[in-house]
Amino acid sequence: MTVASGTLSATPKSRGPWATALRRLLRDRAAVFALFIFVLIVVLCLLAPVYAAWANTDPFTSTLDAVVHINGQDVPVMEQSTEGLGLGYTPIGPTWQIGNYFLGADNQGRDVMARLLYGGLNSLLIAGMATVVTLFFATLLGLAAGFFGGIIDTLISRFLDILWAFPVYLLAISLSIVLIAQGLNLGIITIESGSLWLPIFIIGVVYVPYVARPIRGQVLALRESDFVLAAIGLGVPSYRILLRDILPNVSTTLIVFVPIMMALNMITESALSFLSIGVQPPDASWGTIIQDGQNLLYTRPMVALAPGIAIVITVLALNVLGDGLRDALDPRSKIRIGRS
């Protein structure tokens, strides 16, 4: 229709849809920048053990009697409180020296910078794995409901209706309170109570309807398309049609969902950890560090501010990337960013 497509088809070798989408994405400067920032954050968090070793600090045990060298002077990490009655201790504030309590210490004298990096690793891991869990179950349910129809569709759709109407945080809270204490035992799968898989599983499950419903809608339309009807007419087995004909056609939608779900999962994980039903101590995530910083908010605000800023930057990068991916792959889709 447009001049652009005319010139595209005029080139000798026509590019495939993926290459076209990739070119479109790379032309989107905001999306490329966002991708760069996100990769940078991932790399920094992966370097957490290196930082901790170099700073010679253990971010998971309390070190109340540690001493810091600043400008040739020895300063205790926990200073005698100067506020109120002078009772209790206040952790040291930011020194702004890399590898030397850069962002200060928390209530237990642990290096906040090292915890921030380790926490980021957990936050990213949970957000990513929960996305995998969501997309897997959503695809399974969406494909089954849309393709087989009938009683299977009715059962799955009604189940999704119920999950959908259930406020995400309330469902997550209900699941967490039961599972955090005792873990989950489903016969084949056993998840220990302190395991990171618990928040991954919980967050992954609560967002399934959010993805499954649009997938089901697409499969429903594909089911009536000529090439699928032809395959059915030829007697191709259902699993083969699903894998070879239908799955590739919903894959763009799934890819668009990846950064958007990661952003949403990251916010959800941090909120659950903030409510103390996500990542369990001594493990850290950005949410738990914000919670640690809550009691120090007025004296040492950096403990709570730093992980929050990290969340905002990461989620913002993922959302910009999601916007760009949607425009590149699936411009007509109605996928909306940030519903929780």
Add this chain to the structure above:
Amino acid sequence: MIFALLQRIAQMLFVMFGISVLVFLIFFATPGTDPAARIAGRNASPEVLEAVRRSFGFDQPMYVQYLTMMKKIFITGDLTSFVNRGWKVVPAVMDTIPVTLSLVFGAAILWVVFALIIGIVAAATRGSWVDKTLMMLGLIGISMPVYWLGEVMNLLSQNRYHDTWIFSWVPPLGYKNFSDDPKGWFLTLVIPWITLSILYIGLYGRVLRAAIVESLQEDYIRTARAKGLSETRILLRHALRTSLVAFVTLFGLDFGALVGGSALLTEVVFGLQGLGKLTYDALLNLDLPIIMTTVLYASFFVVMANAVVDLLYMLLDPRVRTA
């Protein structure tokens, strides 16, 4: 019309039933857990465990247990907390509802007004730096965890800048009843309202802009232009009008997400004794009867709110009635 109405109500009842079963199963039938031990709390004595077993009837079949629990929560309302023995849960939940509604309604007014302004301005200046800045700010608003924003607000308004003219009017954290002290009620809620609404201003501003820009492509807009109407009139009277349909639908959906999520976090950060704060306190004490009740009441409220929005929608838009 009547049929569609009844159908929607039936669907609402089905979803409510489904949620109650789901909550029941999560709390009582998760594999490998003893519900009595959890309800009784940590370090419960054998007598307490036995009392819990008997009062909840864990020896009885599942459906009897389910019916007993529903009766205790919704009909007789005599479910009691196991942490503070004898504390009735249902009246405690009822006490929190005005707080949560005050918070949510105030924030909703803010976010609708500001989202409309942002959406319209961005659509009117689409492609310009004003549009791009507004959309970026909206995205930043969406990307901020609401509880963290609340803490930053507290840090600024209660501590760092509390002694300056900007925030000296901010009262200490907590909730004041509207009937006792309307001015105090308003002042304590201003900062929580702003905190809670920022996410939704970003979300709705972006959605509204997209909807307006899309409807500007429609044929009837071309007709309006051909008639010689001014751009302002086309934008406000023609394009905005159809775009508001999407806006209203979203409102119903997000209202639910709000009562069950963001409001909970906002209440916790600002120490407002609402439904969310009650849930949070129960969470810290592992007070299961309270969590069960708040979860059920909140989700029922959400489901009903969604149904009401759908019904209003049906009244407003004749096309939906037959769908």
